[in-house]
Amino acid sequence: METPVIVKVHEGLHARPATQFAKLAKGFSCSLKIGRGESWADAKSAVKLMLLGVKQDERIVLRAEGEDEREALGKLSEFLGDASVNLPAGEEPAASVARAAAPAVTPQETATPAAAASTQSTQPTQPTATPALKGVPASEGVAFGTVFAYFREEIVADRQFVAPHEVDSELTRFGAALEETLRAMLAPRPGAQCDDETDDEIFAAIADVARSDDFAGAIRTLVASRWSAEAATLKCGLDLAVAFATLPDEYLKSRADDIRGLTRAVAATLLGKPMPSLSDLPGPSIVIAEELSAPDLARADLRHIVGIVCTTGSATSHVAIIARSHGIPAVLGLDAHHDTLRAASRAAIDGSSGEVWLDHAPELEAAMTQRIAAQREVDAALLAYRDVEPQTRDGRKVVVAANLGSVAEIEPARRAGAMGVGLFRTELLFMDRQCVPGEQEQYEVYAELARAFAPWPVIIRTLDAGADKPLPGVRFPKEENPFLGWRGIRMCLDSPEIFEPQLRALLRAAVHGNLCVMLPMVDDVDEVRRVKAIMARLAAELAAAQVPHALPRLGIMIETPAAVLTADTLAREVAFFSIGTNDLTQYIMAVDRMNPNLAALYRTEHPAVLQAIRMVCDAAKRAGISVGVCGEAAGKPALIPTLVNLGVDELSMSPNAILRAKKLVTEIEPVRNEAARALPERVCSDE
Template sequence: MIERSFVVRVHDGLHARPATQFVKLAKSFGADIQISCNGQTASAKSAVKLMLLGIKENDEATLLATGDDEAEALSALTTFLQTPGAGDVALKKAGPSAATAKGEGETASPQGAPDRDGWGVAASEGTALGPTFAFFPPVLKIDPVPVADMGAETARFTAAVDSVTAGFAANKDRPDIGADAAGIIDALIDLARDADFDQAVRAAIADGRDAASAAMTVGTKLTADFETMEDPYIRARAEDMRSVTRQIVLSLLGERDVSLAELPPGAVIVADEITAWDLAKAKLADVAGIVCRKGAATSHVAIMARAYGIPAVLGAAIAEDRLKSALTIGLNGGTGQVFVEPDAATRTALSMAIAREAADRKALEAYRAVEPVTRSGKRIEVAANLGTLAEIPGALETGAMGVGLFRTEFLFMERKTLPTEDEQARTYRTLAEAFAPYPVVIRTLDIGGDKPIAGVDFEHEDNPFLGWRGVRMCLERRDIFKPQLRALLRAAVVGNVKVLLPMIADGGEVEAVKQLFAECRAELDREGVAHGGFELGVMIETPAAVFLAADLARQVDFFSIGTNDLTQYVMAADRLNPKVANLNRTEHPAVLAAIAAACKAAREAGIWIGVCGEAAARPDLIPFFVENGVTELSMSSAAIPRAKRCVTEL
């Protein structure tokens, strides 16, 4: 995850035309991209939400991107927003060639394969080949019937909603349903119980409609409303509304729907559309792949497919009759290719790709439970970078040895009010308990002019990355900082909490924070509130921290190198500016020298040092880090098994 703040230079701001062009550009990247301005946040892939932000020329905005192509996305989008004439020239529509760009982890197209039968949205990467399981539920036809008792009909509707939501809830208890799928099921339950949906159906019944036709009419109308939205995320909710409506109507009719529960192992589902509820009924381990004529990468079924590692292509341009009659389907979820009845050469190529992917997954699987030790006997902790509690299951699944960086700013952003001390204490304690006995490193609020929050008025800064942010802002706004410090002390009773201070450039800042912690401990003692102790560390991300590393090391218990910011500050090269990309490299000798200097200071002071920037996951840099004395590497959860393997091979 990376972010960038800047001043918008687009003439007259993001009105309709430039907003539309900006969204088209954002959609060309797979990363999740958020934009914040004027105290509000929206998806950069939503024209409606984007225009509602009211971004004007010379406004300050912040982009936050998370995903494999996050750096490329922010570079392109930032350039767009800092170009006065942006939006005046229409963007070219991406064609199949754009979808075939091979990225890390993607499978190459089968060599010698025939012309592709259909292209779709690359919704979940991976290769699949198998017999088809045609899933084409019949269209519901509702014949309205006279209503003699509106009260009884309303009661039938209420009972149907209760029955359907109870079925949704019961499905969450299946052992193969993970956190992502459970969250999606919760969203379906909320939709089924939506007040507007309920009110509209009851009004239709009051007008003399029977419950089934009333629910179908209202649900169909809401589905159509979703489908007309510009925002792909909102538009994708049409799938959910259609699914919920269908289940309620079937319940009212006393009928059962066709189900993916009958899916044989190794089959590829082919369908016009699959809803998250449909997919949740299948034994997900049996699904080899998914090909749908409808759907988008933002749909809930795409999210579930990615969560369970199921290759998927949605929105495939293939005739329904052809899909229904197909016996064998091949697909590449990383490129969006679909092969209907592939010939022998294509099947061989697909099978080889599947074997390679399986071998790599199997090889890495062995490292999930490993506590990596180099061949010379040095143990390295490989931990996860997290921003929310929702990411905990994924980190545990990949074998995270604790948390090397928990970004507390996500508790503060996108809220209308500041989180309370109690809220923060519960969050930090939940995090610590989830990973005990492994350590969790919690970074204090790293927020400022580039990341506005409710309750704080930030003056305009020409360069917020060099401005009033991080510990600088917190030491001045003690009304915000002290509740966080008290919450951290309360959570520390679990015993594995470590606290990390961001943007340190002077030893006086560390001493000031220590003094505040002492005040908070005294307050908690007077109040009789339990609290604990913890190790205190600083981020090495400013050149000043590098130069003062020997002095800082005598004040704290550990260092954590933030390679993202350290690289751009050492090189005076914005990491998101493509014009200086050749300078913004962690492997640059100047940056490596800075890292080595910090490591030397840590060794001489007898404190431990970790790396929590993106470079921590790089196989080409891990040997350098370990050689210089780094004992902890923290990264995105998905990268953990590969990093563990790298360490054991040193």
């Protein structure tokens, strides 16, 4: 059984998503392969997936053979089609590769880099005397301080071959050295925070590669043929690193750094050879090295690293990713001789421009100190909006809420200042399992959400699934165009055995806070009336059984042209609208948003889409109900003023965009007359 898929995973199947995908594939008994052009790879091998080089927006073929092949293809296709998989912290699903500027720190001020808040790139610092060396900008921000030179000696095996009777002991030595290396890498890092998820995922992905047949398996095979454990490790590690380094994709090519770092660490352990360690940092330092890998950073206290400079590496390396996630300025690929770098005692770096100054003039540090202070003012200003309930300049209140998919996201959303939940995607609760969740399990999740955000509203979207988003345990028909097929409220009304337990759970959870229910994919007012009748019947049954419950406010998603054109009729039946700009844009523009060839047409800022939004807002105003936006457009700075001026009352987005959105709302000027509400010919995208 085969199915074509457009890969939407951020940056394609490199280390972390490949590892996640392989782990998911191993949960199925059927054989699974991925085809890219003429090349095929075992879907259960993370290394083979990485070497296949699958990129974002690329068309691949999934092939399955076995009794659970249909379920496997559905689950794996869903993973590959999820644009949010592997997003760096702070980015929206539709964001470009530009990342938030990392605030710089100096050893004199603090040893703890703060979280990034500004999306504005910093301007290069002009040196007053010392000329700058030039490298690759890898993590934005500026820093200066004492140099910690991190240069290693080459590791060479003591012997290449062993006697036949030594093979078993060599295999044992290798296994012990590998596990010791991985234990050190995976152990909690000094000063690590409990939410350092990006680091944990990177290290876990490297550990999976280390234990794979392509690394550990290849080494054991070589040892079995009488190679020494050290020689086999160095040989197989080099071969695998070269395989990655020769790939054309920059993200995959950068994984060679990790393979070399892993190989070095295992070989050094086998040889009993002490290696320089970043755990030996004497204090806040600028780390200068030839090459750094994720394993090198695994034991480092990142609070003591205020900047990173390497003569190798790229902005796509795991070192760059970790640096960005911790707000550490970094410049890689620096064009400088090792002796020059070893001799330096102080350094200043600009991770935005890729410039590095060695033993620089004092005036440069003074200029950088001013930039650091300015950046901190921006960060502090945004943090001040956490508890703000924003209003436009003419006093119009706008709710800024969070889009969530699990209870694990509650605390990050609350810390970001979310004014409730504008969209809770219940399909994720259904998908992360082998069978449909029961009423009690759903009730506990919905009740926890309601309690966590009370008295703010929590909008729970009823199950939004279909052939494009299959569910374990639910048989969906094969459809030529699943986006126009049996999905959302259509599927739920036809499946009372799934829909009614969810509605009962929602009615029961409504007593715990301001819980609202939202119906997806509504086309016709009769669909709303049928749901209202079902809810009334279920409420009567719960009352008869003396089960505590309440009737929540009922709303609908506006995501089809039919809902836009009948918004006045629908508004009389519900308490609120929420515009799903992702699907609405797709349907208004007649564009498959999964098709990379049509990306230029998939624009929420197109006048046709904005006209539809204005029609919905006007209908909501006439009926006296609220209207929100819960699609990706809600978090886009360039669109927020337009949406609010069109009449949107609530913006719901990823938690990391909330502070910025609150600030933007407070800066929106009032619309003086109807002419001012005229649609712009073009809205500049912030991407």
